[in-house]
Amino acid sequence: MKNLKFLLPYIIIYSILFLLPVSLIVYYSLGSNDVSHIYFFDVIKSNLIREVFFNTLLYSIIATFITSLLGWILGFTMVFGSSRIKTFTSFIGILPLLVNPLVIIYGWMLVLSNGGWVNNIVKAIFGNTAGLQMLYTPQAVIIGMVYLGIPYMTLSIALSMLEIKTTILSAAKTMGASFIQIITKIILPISKEGIYTGIFFVFVISVGYYIIPSLLGGGKVDFISTLIEQNVNKVLNWPLASAISIWMLVSMILMFLIVKNILIKVFR
Amino acid sequence: MNEPVIPNIKKVISLLSILILMIISLPLISIVLISISDSQYLVVNKFTFRWYLDVFASSSWITAGFNSAIVALITSLLAVLVGFMTADGLMKFKLQIRNGVLQLFIIPLITPVIIFAVAIFLLFSYLHFLDNVLALVFSQIVIIIPISISLCYISLIKFIETNPNVIHASKTMGAKYHEILFIVLFPNLKINLLLIFIICFMFSINESVITQFISDTNTVTLSKKIFEGVKYDINPEIAVISSLSILLSIIVYVVIRKISGKIIWK
Numbered sequence: 001m002k003n004l005k006f007l008l009p010y011i012i013i014y015s016i017l018f019l020l021p022v023s024l025i026v027y028y029s030l031g032s033n034d035v036s037h038i039y040f041f042d043v044i045k046s047n048l049i050r051e052v053f054f055n056t057l058l059y060s061i062i063a064t065f066i067t068s069l070l071g072w073i074l075g076f077t078m079v080f081g082s083s084r085i086k087t088f089t090s091f092i093g094i095l096p097l098l099v100n101p102l103v104i105i106y107g108w109m110l111v112l113s114n115g116g117w118v119n120n121i122v123k124a125i126f127g128n129t130a131g132l133q134m135l136y137t138p139q140a141v142i143i144g145m146v147y148l149g150i151p152y153m154t155l156s157i158a159l160s161m162l163e164i165k166t167t168i169l170s171a172a173k174t175m176g177a178s179f180i181q182i183i184t185k186i187i188l189p190i191s192k193e194g195i196y197t198g199i200f201f202v203f204v205i206s207v208g209y210y211i212i213p214s215l216l217g218g219g220k221v222d223f224i225s226t227l228i229e230q231n232v233n234k235v236l237n238w239p240l241a242s243a244i245s246i247w248m249l250v251s252m253i254l255m256f257l258i259v260k261n262i263l264i265k266v267f268r
Numbered sequence: 269m270n271e272p273v274i275p276n277i278k279k280v281i282s283l284l285s286i287l288i289l290m291i292i293s294l295p296l297i298s299i300v301l302i303s304i305s306d307s308q309y310l311v312v313n314k315f316t317f318r319w320y321l322d323v324f325a326s327s328s329w330i331t332a333g334f335n336s337a338i339v340a341l342i343t344s345l346l347a348v349l350v351g352f353m354t355a356d357g358l359m360k361f362k363l364q365i366r367n368g369v370l371q372l373f374i375i376p377l378i379t380p381v382i383i384f385a386v387a388i389f390l391l392f393s394y395l396h397f398l399d400n401v402l403a404l405v406f407s408q409i410v411i412i413i414p415i416s417i418s419l420c421y422i423s424l425i426k427f428i429e430t431n432p433n434v435i436h437a438s439k440t441m442g443a444k445y446h447e448i449l450f451i452v453l454f455p456n457l458k459i460n461l462l463l464i465f466i467i468c469f470m471f472s473i474n475e476s477v478i479t480q481f482i483s484d485t486n487t488v489t490l491s492k493k494i495f496e497g498v499k500y501d502i503n504p505e506i507a508v509i510s511s512l513s514i515l516l517s518i519i520v521y522v523v524i525r526k527i528s529g530k531i532i533w534k
Contacts, residue, residue: 006357009350010373010413017410018376021387028390070288077285085282091521092289098517099296100474102494103510107295109498110302117298147292179277201378208380210477215498225382232386232481242390245383252380 029243039239043247052222053247057255059138059223060206063145067202068195070146071153075194076187078154079161097151105144105215112140112216136218144212149202156201160194161187200256207252224248296514303507319504329493329509336473336490339404343412344468346405348461351416351468355424356453358417370421374414381477384411389481399484407478412468419467423460427453459527470520 029040043049078089096104111117112134119131134140164187172182213223224244231241306314323329354373358366376384388407392398428435438448454461476491483492490509497506 003357003360006353006360007369010354010417013350013409013413014373014376017388017406018384021384021391022379024391024394025383025387073281073284074288077282080278081282081285085285089285089289092292095296095517095521096292098470098474098520100476100491100494100510100513102476102491102498103299103513104295106494106498106502106506106510107299109502110298111295117294147295150288150292204378204380208382210382210385210480211495215495225380228382228386229480232389238390241386245386248380249383 025242025245027242028239029246039237039243040246042240043243049227049244052224052227053251055138055222056207056224057251059142059145060203063142063149063206064199064203066142067146067149067153068199071150071157071198071202072191072195074150074154075157075161075191078158079164093154094151096147097155101148101211102215104147105212108140108144108147108216109135112143135216136220138217138221140216141213141221141223144216145206145209148209148212149206152201152205153198156198157191157194160191160197164190204252204256207248299507299510299514303504303511319508323505323508323512326505328488329505332488332490332493335401335487339401339408339487339489340469340472342401342405343408343472344465346409347412347416347468347472348420348465350409350413351464352420352461354413354417355420356449358421359424359428370417373417376410377414377418381411385478385481388478392482398482399486401487403482404479404487404489407482408472408475411475411478412472415471416464416468419464420461423457423464424453427457431456463524463527466520466524470517 030038074089074093077085078093079086081089109116113119114131114133114135118134123131168186169182172186177185208225209223210225210229213221214226214229217223217226219226228241228244228248231237231244303319304315304317306316306318358370361369385407388410389398392403392407397403434452435448438452443451474491476495479489479491480495483489490513494506494509497503
């Protein structure tokens with residue numbers, strides 16, 4: 001009991017500022033002011049909300065997949081690359097973690113907009129004066145999600161790769177293992193933990209992104225989080241917003257358990 | 269026999285990385301270019317620092333920066349304090365209990381931010397406690413403290429691993445808890461704590477989802493102002509603030525690299 005007093009400040013903060021608000025949205029979603037109408041079940045009845053749920057999960061899965069590939073490549077270079085590339089990778093690879101996500105999104109808006117780099121190159125090569133519509137599309141949202149996910153994925157994979165001793169690698173090399181064999185038999189199995197952690201973390205933050213779909217999607221790409229925000233600020237339907245939040249939380253926990261079990265079976 | 273193959277594939281992966289890194293730096297470079305360019309578009313004809321002068325002369329940007337800094341300062345100080353206390357308190361439990369409690373404690377970190385933002389917004393609007401600095405601090409602290417707890421926890425574990433007998437020795441010499449804290453732990457871990465403070469500060473100043481809900485006309489922060497600028501009215505001032513933010517991040521990165529060279533977990 002004496003030991004508990006050091007935990008007390010955080011336990012107080014945790015209960016008042018985390019558990020209490022979360023129980024408040026559970027209370028709202030179960031029909032706080034109108035007992036005859038329970039918003040909790042509106043969520044499954046509505047086609048729109050179901051579609052948005054599906055889209056959010058789909059985009060998050062695609063983004064997490066791309067992030068894990070790119071993150072693995074960067075993580076590999078960060079640990080096994082030559083020293084100059086190593087420094088460069090850890091600088092540019094981690095920098096997005098420290099920059100305000102809004103700034104990064106603004107940068108992508110500059111790059112992808114009609115007068116941006118990509119469109120200027122497309123116009124110069126194909127002579128297409130109209131340019132491509134890239135901003136305010138699902139692709140733009142996925143690009144933003146991948147970008148913000150990369151530092152977490154890279155760090156997590158690089159940390160797990162650091163545990164690989166160079167002696168094991170040189171031993172494998174002298175035994176005549178090819179590079180592909182070294183990757184599949186040594187590096188992948190050891191960096192597995194890092195890949196799991198990265199995938200889990202990036203997936204969780206991808207599903208929850210609010211500023212990316214609302215800025216890079218420009219209101220045309222609906223995410224669960226933008227739907228929640230609209231119901232809080234514009235429609236002022238707080239019970240429905242709470243109900244969507246609870247469904248999101250529950251489905252995320254379920255998704256996580258399923259994904260984790262599948263991943264473990266596949267990699268074993 | 270396979271020797272020549274190995275460097276080749278390694279080289280391919282390195283080249284791929286450089287390509288990815290170039291794409292990563294593309295939006296950042298675009299922002300800096302547009303902030304010093306005379307036009308609003310990505311056609312750089314003439315360089316100018318006019319927009320920078322505009323921003324430094326504008327009182328609304330200065331106020332926003334001041335608000336952000338105040339909130340981030342209070343939040344990260346509290347986060348380091350509570351985080352260290354909690355991590356130190358956790359060390360007194362058995363390993364299994366400790367891991368379970370730690371996982372319970374960092375749940376706010378893996379909850380989607382939007383859910384937490386809505387939840388805290390509903391609570392604070394019920395209490396009529398919106399749009400002030402304390403409300404911003406109290407809402408941000410919930411997701412910043414878990415970061416601080418896990419980092420402090422790692423630091424403490426590493427410290428005890430590398431110096432297993434120091435705490436035990438000081439206890440047998442009759443040191444009280446506060447003496448251990450101020451004479452043994454703080455001086456040895458001051459670089460770690462500084463690093464944790466910097467990380468918490470950056471997370472707080474970059475926080476942009478909770479801020480959208482809690483902050484309003486009285487407490488406009490940088491995140492709030494950039495968000496509104498990007499959404500409704502893009503002007504060169506946004507590019508200037510963004511460039512300054514990138515500069516701050518680079519400085520912080522360099523500082524972190526410098527001081528983490530002397531760090532205990534290295």
